[in-house]
Amino acid sequence: MAEILVLAEHDGETVKKVTCELLTLARQFGEPSAVWIGAGAEGGRERLAEFGAAKVYVADGGGIEDYVVAPAAEVLAGLVARQSPAAVFVAATPEGKEVAGRLAVKTGSGVITDAVGLTAGDGGPVAEQSIFGGAIVVQSRVRTGTPIVAVRPNSVTAEPAPAAAGIEPAGVELTDAARAVKVTERVIAERGERPELTEAAIVVSGGRGVGNAENFALIEKLADSLGAAVGASRAATDAGWYPHQFQVGQTGKTVSPQLYLAVGISGAIQHRAGMQTAKTIMVINKDPEAPIFELADFGVVGDLFQVVPQLTEEIERRSAN
Amino acid sequence: MNIVVCMKQVPDTWAERTLRPDDSRLDRASVDGVINELDEYAIEEGLRLAEANGGEVTILTMGPEKASESIRKALSMGADKAVHLIDDGLAGSDALQTSAALAKVLGRTGFDLVILGSESTDARMGVLAAMLAERLGVPQVSLASKVEVDGSQLRVHRQTDYGYDQIEANLPAVISVVEKINEPRYPSFKGIMAAKKKPVETLSLADAGIDPGEVGLAGAATEVVSFAKRPPRQAGTVVKDEGDGGAKAAEFLAAQKFI
Numbered sequence: 001m002a003e004i005l006v007l008a009e010h011d012g013e014t015v016k017k018v019t020c021e022l023l024t025l026a027r028q029f030g031e032p033s034a035v036w037i038g039a040g041a042e043g044g045r046e047r048l049a050e051f052g053a054a055k056v057y058v059a060d061g062g063g064i065e066d067y068v069v070a071p072a073a074e075v076l077a078g079l080v081a082r083q084s085p086a087a088v089f090v091a092a093t094p095e096g097k098e099v100a101g102r103l104a105v106k107t108g109s110g111v112i113t114d115a116v117g118l119t120a121g122d123g124g125p126v127a128e129q130s131i132f133g134g135a136i137v138v139q140s141r142v143r144t145g146t147p148i149v150a151v152r153p154n155s156v157t158a159e160p161a162p163a164a165a166g167i168e169p170a171g172v173e174l175t176d177a178a179r180a181v182k183v184t185e186r187v188i189a190e191r192g193e194r195p196e197l198t199e200a201a202i203v204v205s206g207g208r209g210v211g212n213a214e215n216f217a218l219i220e221k222l223a224d225s226l227g228a229a230v231g232a233s234r235a236a237t238d239a240g241w242y243p244h245q246f247q248v249g250q251t252g253k254t255v256s257p258q259l260y261l262a263v264g265i266s267g268a269i270q271h272r273a274g275m276q277t278a279k280t281i282m283v284i285n286k287d288p289e290a291p292i293f294e295l296a297d298f299g300v301v302g303d304l305f306q307v308v309p310q311l312t313e314e315i316e317r318r319s320a321n
Numbered sequence: 322m323n324i325v326v327c328m329k330q331v332p333d334t335w336a337e338r339t340l341r342p343d344d345s346r347l348d349r350a351s352v353d354g355v356i357n358e359l360d361e362y363a364i365e366e367g368l369r370l371a372e373a374n375g376g377e378v379t380i381l382t383m384g385p386e387k388a389s390e391s392i393r394k395a396l397s398m399g400a401d402k403a404v405h406l407i408d409d410g411l412a413g414s415d416a417l418q419t420s421a422a423l424a425k426v427l428g429r430t431g432f433d434l435v436i437l438g439s440e441s442t443d444a445r446m447g448v449l450a451a452m453l454a455e456r457l458g459v460p461q462v463s464l465a466s467k468v469e470v471d472g473s474q475l476r477v478h479r480q481t482d483y484g485y486d487q488i489e490a491n492l493p494a495v496i497s498v499v500e501k502i503n504e505p506r507y508p509s510f511k512g513i514m515a516a517k518k519k520p521v522e523t524l525s526l527a528d529a530g531i532d533p534g535e536v537g538l539a540g541a542a543t544e545v546v547s548f549a550k551r552p553p554r555q556a557g558t559v560v561k562d563e564g565d566g567g568a569k570a571a572e573f574l575a576a577q578k579f580i
Contacts, residue, residue: 068486070454097447097451098463104448109542135338135550136551141544180461183486250358276551298570315574
């Protein structure tokens with residue numbers, strides 16, 4: 001059966017959810033093999049096995065995790081040359097897409113980014129993308145080389161299908177060029193126990209209507225009641241009410257969660273570009289004319305300072321029962 | 322320092338954007354073209370680095386005749402000169418081909434630093450800086466939220482999901498910047514007047530030494546199979562808060578099994 005390479009996203013111990021999703025997708029096209037860059041593969045192996053990785057290629061040592069993007073691309077290129085996989089899947093994170101880009105150049109292959117779905121076509125996988133702020137749905141495919149596809153988190157539901165996940169060394173020697181950009185320090189911003197924005201199943205975002213930085217505590221409290229990540233519109237991050245890395249929209253993060261709650265956000269195209277592929281959208285806004293209501297599966301026209309605390313309390317009450 | 326900023330003209334994100342039915346390419350004719358927003362931050366960063374360290378900022382763009390308006394704007398912000406790669410044969414190029422064409426031109430112009438916005442607002446791939454670094458064989462210093470140049474060394478904050486990584490590399494290098502990095506300047510009246518006299522070199526494929534077979538729709542490594550307007554979302558339920566809006570919202574979430 002054709003081999004599909006899946007670049008594992010991990011934090012050195014745990015496999016991220018998106019990787020389980022990619023393994024699930026890859027099983028439609030062949031037999032998935034995970035590719036693990038850096039230490040900790042033994043710890044992540046169990047979950048890779050659970051979601052169907054037949055093999056785990058490991059590239060570890062030499063401080064490989066301290067260099068930016070280029071090593072992963074070299075390892076994948078080495079494996080593509082040796083294993084001739086039917087496709088390579090990576091997570092459509094900023095870094096995953098950069099790895100995909102370098103791999104495309106190295107292997108002379110086409111690359112598709114931000115796929116939100118994949119189906120089998122005559123000449124390999126056909127990727128669905130949502131473009132121009134979600135206004136248009138495109139089906140595209142790679143016609144040269146090994147298809148390289150960056151898939152957005154939450155595009156499919158991860159489903160277990162146990163496999164061996166036999167660990168093998170990737171056997172790729174890094175060049176000096178792969179060590180050209182070195183990480184000297186990792187600075188971790190405070191985000192508490194909340195899930196990562198792009199991976200979260202539920203995202204609660206606040207916008208201009210939140211009014212100031214202190215009021216974002218309301219958004220955080222609502223998010224915490226749902227186990228959700230917190231996002232913010234550009235108006236809110238530009239005003240300095242919430243840190244920039246949580247911005248959802250055209251110039252920020254793109255999220256595709258199961259549930260998106262937009263609170264005090266009008267829904268300019270800039271924002272919609274980052275959240276329009278959410279499965280279910282809930283809106284709380286005092287302006288009934290706000291364009292965001294066009295997207296709402298459920299909307300409340302009202303003062304967020306009344307509605308949000310009541311909603312939070314009600315969720316906590318129901319969850320406690 | 323020889324700084325080249327790669328700039329892309331994109332359709333204004335506030336306009337309705339679409340693809341052309343015949344060849345699935347971006348319909349550029351029907352909407353206003355503007356400088357890709359993230360490239361404005363790249364231009365600003367280039368200008369600041371040149372002001373602080375000495376040197377010259379060149380704008381490099383690949384695109385149709387219309388892109389010359391955006392080139393003038395970039396020059397009026399303060400860039401010194403521009404190179405415009407313009408050729409009908411480039412139309413429909415994908416990221417792989419675009420990076421090959423730009424790398425060829427960068428090989429001609431030479432550079433200490435190439436700066437790009439981290440992605441374009443139309444294609445949103447976010448791969449070009451990585452592809453250029455790969456092709457040019459220089460360090461990829463991407464997603465920068467802060468850039469410091471110290472002699473031939475670069476120290477950069479690379480934005481991550483959890484905060485940022487402090488990274489180091491040597492020049493020459495390719496940098497991509499995120500929006501957080503600076504506040505782009507507006508062109509001054511003096512800048513606008515001066516831009517009219519600044520040199521813009523136009524290059525055809527032949528001028529740049531690019532093989533026409535390497536670029537354009539026919540040879541692209543990816544293709545659009547089909548596209549369609551997203552069907553409008555089914556109209557949802559909207560309620561007016563009459564003191565029970567939060568409770569009704571919770572009921573919806575419970576019915577959808579979110580709580």
